Amino acid sequence: MVKKIEKDFSRFRSIVRGRIKKELRKYITRGELVGKVGKNLVSIPIPQIQIPHFRYGKNDGGGVGMGPGEPGTPLEQGEPGEGTGAGDQPGDHLLEVDVPLSELAKILGEELELPNIKPKGSRTIVADKEKYTGISRSGPESLRHFKRTYREALKRSIALGIYDEKNPIVVPWREDKRYRSWKVREIPQNNAVIIYMMDVSGSMGDEQKEIVRIEAFWIDTWLRSQYKKIETRYIVHDAVAREVDHHTFFHVKESGGTKISSALQLCNEIVERDFNVQEWNIYPFHFSDGDNWGSEDTRRCIELLEQRLFPVSNVFCYGQVKSAYGSGQFKKDLDERFGKEDVRIITSEIKDREGIYDSIKDFLGKGK
Amino acid sequence: MSGSTRGIKGGMSRSGGLREEIAKHASRIREYALGYGLDPFDTSFELIDHDELNEVAAYGGFPTRYPHWRFGMHYEELEKGYSFGLQKIYELVINNDPCTAYLMKSNSMVDQKLVISHVYGHSDFFKHNYWFSQTNRKMLDQMANHGTRLRRYVEKFGETVVEDFLDACMSIENLIDTHSVYSPKKRKPSERVEDLEREVTPRKIRSKEYMDRFMNPREFVDRQKKAIEDEIAKKRKLPEHPEKDVLLFLLDHAPLDNWQRDVLAIVRDEAYYFAPQGMTKIMNEGWASYWHSRIMTEKVLCDAEVIDYAEHHAGTLGTRPGVLNPYKVGIELYRDIEERWDKGRFGSDWERCDNMQQRREWDLKLGLGKKKIFEVRMIHNDLTFIDEFLTKEFCERHELFVFRHNPQTNRMEIADREFAKVKEQLLFRLTNSGYPIIRVEDGNFRNRGELKLTHQHAGLDLDGKEGRDTLKNLFKVWKRPVHIETQVEGEKKLLSFDGEKVAEEAVEGE
Incomplete structure (x- = not known):
């Protein structure tokens, strides 16, 4: 029941x-x-x-407790409350x-x-894969399931009372025969790799990194629902770039100058080394506060993007996290160079935590 | 219902014959209870599994109660608490005649005996405490009726429609007058006021014409006139006096469909049924704990069970800093009262005595303790109980304190240990079961059929956000703009909701 x-x-x-x-x-x-x-x-x-009631506000009332301690002693964390009366001070x-x-x-x-992602190119095949998971009563002899067939025969002969323990011969009849059968499953054949790059120069504080962390979680969550398999790679950079693991990526404390090109360069190397661009959907995400080491390096970045990364990526995403020190110049440079209409790149500015929501929409809202 | 959740303790699973064993213990314990002078309802014990018990508890003790998501929410909380080993309900007692108690099947036998003793305490309290005297003792049936009616409405009008309205009713379920049920004069349905437009003719003292301005001087006539006008104004006002039973007022005057009126009546009915349990939490739990303690230690326990019993008992009465355990406060107060009346430590002689030595040795050997606690359980509720019997000595012995939120450290801190402060705080929290006192003042506010409530401010502001949401729910019932007059940070404010937005305006001083 x-x-x-x-x-x-x-x-x-x-x-x-x-x-x-x-x-x-x-x-x-x-x-x-x-x-x-x-x-x-x-x-x-x-x-x-909580069903709202007319009741007293939470913190200012206080209550009565029991136990030792001088005035001024803080109570244990947890719910203070008297537990007297119905609905007295419901805690949060x-x-x-x-x-x-x-x-x-x-x-x-x-x-x-968010629109569903259309994986790029001709590789949007959803493969029909046969899996031999089922059993059926008819089929070609080549797929006959030997064990099942004999089991059925045994069951039948016992039921009919013709089974002889001393002479255990079981002969399957037509009705006993069982065959393997298959089910067709559609399996998305697309894999994707997300390459997160983050600027960890002196101007990126803990708050900025936290924003990147939260945003990365949601991007992961979404892309995971869209692809069969997701790989993630992490690159941190100041003036030089290096590949790190997930944990280091979010906890690294470094300082120094900023050369964005170093990260893009490394990203390109990883792609070339590990991922066949014919098979993988590639999503480079770069987060920085927008301070780059002079216009020389920015030029180099643009060159790398245009020649190397754009051709292989589904879309290149740049998120600029606002910090007290960053000038935010890099986003301006990118926007100036590629314009808002360029489909190969998405730039988004994240002012603070509140901005994460909109930024995710910027990045993923185009279904690429 | 009196659900007690206490610290978890391992239980043994048993099968077969358990019911008989329980019944055997129950009848034995009942004899002991009667021997002590308790007089419980006939009490039947139901043995059920934890998930069933959690279900019953989620429904407030009534498995047949009407459907609502908040019971589902409560259930999840209980289930999670149980499965993580944070809490366990040992027993549930329903205030009904005959009384029904649910016991957790997996309780160990010592626990079962303790719990049975505890249940008889509650059952006696339900039967004899004055504040329960007006509750419906056939509530199990009544709740089932409520459930059937509500289900019928859901079928007829749709789940969302009924649920929305039910949510709104629940939001204002605490706007009742818990004392009204004890009042001998039941409130009559408001009388309609007729013919208000009649001319105001003051009564004059008969006199000859030339004497008239002496016999009936102008001030006199004016005064008469004004009195009559006031009288009419008062009659025209609805309600005549501010009314604390807001729900009743809404039932009488809100423009509701029949099914809505019935739903609101159901919510009100149940609110009144549960109200005494809120009003006597300390007394009720204290009473049950007092008796399980005596019955167990004086009669039931065998040597092998002492440790388990002691552990459970200690868990029930345990205190943590910052939490006032009603079981603990209750049982200790009964014991204190018993001792004081046994030794005659009351009355003016005792009050006047300030010789510490004398006070310590004070014993008039009156032996009135037992009689007194039975009397106390008969006539008091938590508020009067604390007011009458919480003494300075008690307060010091049990280390009661007042805590308050310290905005500087953003923590709850011990603020004061002074007896007067502690008592005041406790009484404040027990007044109106800890809810603000709100009355309906005008059902024709601004002569536009709007509803005005007044919050009797007693030092604490209302929760603003919830207040606004509650107003919105009230609007769903009244269907015209609603207002509540209250104080926000020392200033009189009128919060209003007109169906679209919440407004707040200052109230001019009167």
Whole structure:
């Protein structure tokens, strides 16, 4: 029997899901849910849906407690409250809701109105792959399933009472025969690689890096829902670039000058070395605060982009994170050179955490 | 319902014969309880699994309750809490005649005995505490009826429509007058005021014409006139006096469809049913704990069970800094009262005595303790209980303090240990079950059929955001602009919602 509560429970869940949709902007910018990605589930803490009441404000009231301590002693973290009376000081209960990443991507897609990506070129084949997973009662003899067939025969002979333990001969009849059968599955044949590049020169502070981290999570989540397989590579650079792992990418503390060309150069090397451009959809993302080492290097960057990276990439994305020190010149230079209409590059400025939402839309909203 | 969630403890699973064993213990414990002078309802015990228990608890103790997502939310919380080992419900008691108690099947037998004793405490309290006297003792049936009615509305009018309205009703469910049910004069449906336009003719003292201006001087006539006008104005006003049972006012006067009126009535009905449990949390839990403690330690426990019992009992009564455990405060107050009345530590002689030595040794050997606690459980609620029996000594012995949010450190901090402050804070929190006091003042505000509530400000502002959302919900019921007069940071404000936006305006001083 289905329990009565199940209905109320699923109703609650669907309300929560709607809520995630509504408040997605907040979650994106807060980044608190990013922390736990285990088994492709993300825990999103959501405040319990509180039915509003006329009641006292939260913090200013205080209450009565019990225990030792001088005036001025802070209470333990947790919920202070007396637990007296109904609904006395309801604390901010956080309820964690586990959302599968695929679901999250769907919500993200719906909410940001992201188009599905059309993988580039002629390689948009969705391959029909046959998998021999099924069993059927008819088929060619070459696909006969020997064991299943004899099992059926054995079952039948026992049921008919003709099975003789002392002379265990089992002869399959026509009806006993079982054949392997296949199912056709459509498998997207497209793989994609995301190459994240980040400027870690002195002017990129922790806040800027956090923004990059949050944005990278959402880009990952979306692209993962669009491709069969995603690989990610990470490059950090100041005046020189090097490839690092995921952890280092987000935790590295470095300072120094900035030569963006070094990262683009390395990116190009990685692509040439590891990825067959015929098979891979390539997404280079570069984040910086926009300060580059002089116009000489910027010229070099543009050259690299045009000659090397544009031809192989689906789209090149440049995100400029605003910092107190950066001049933001690089984005201006790019926009000036390529203009807003150029389909090979997308530039986006991220002023602060609030800007992440729009920036994701900039990058992914074109379905490339 | 009295759901008690306590620290988790391992339980054994048993099968077969468990029901009989429980029944055997229950009847034995019942005999003990009667022997102590308790007089519980007939109580039936249901053994159920944790997920069933969580389900029942999510429905506030009533498995047949109407469907609503908030019960689903509550259920998830309980299930998660249980599966992570954070909390466990041992038992649930329903205030009903006969009383029904749900026990968790997996409780160990010591726990079951403790819980059964505890349940008899609650059952006695339900039956004899004055504040429960007006509750419906056939609430299990009543709730099932509510459920059926609501389900019928859902079928007829659609889930979202009914749910929306139900959400709105729940939002204002605390706007009831918990004391009204004890009042002998039931409020009559408001009388319509007729013929208000009649001319105001003041009564005059009969006199000869030439004497008239002496017998009925001008001021006198004016005064008469004004009194009559006031009287009419008052009658024209709806409600005549500010009314705390806002829900009743809405039932009487809001332009509702029949099904909506019924839904609102259901919500109100249940709010009144649950109100006494909110009003007597400390007393009720204290009473049940007091009795399980006595029954267990004096009668039931065998040597092998002492440790397990002690652990459970300690878990129930445990305190953490910053949390006032109603079980603990309750049981200790009953014990304190018992001791004081046994030793005669009350009355003016005792109050006047300030010789510490004398006070310590004070014992008049009156032996009135037991009688007194039974009397207390009969007539008091938490508010009067604390007001009457929380003493300075008690406060010091149990290290009560006031905590407050310190904006400088953004933490909750111990603010004061002074007895008067502690008591004041506690009483404040218990007043009106911790909710602000709100009355409906005018159902024809600005002569435009708008609804005006007034918040009787007592030092604390309303939560602004929630207040606004509540106003929006109130609008769904009243269907005309709604207002609430309150104070925000020391200034009188009128919050309004006209169906489109929330406005806030200052109120001119009167």
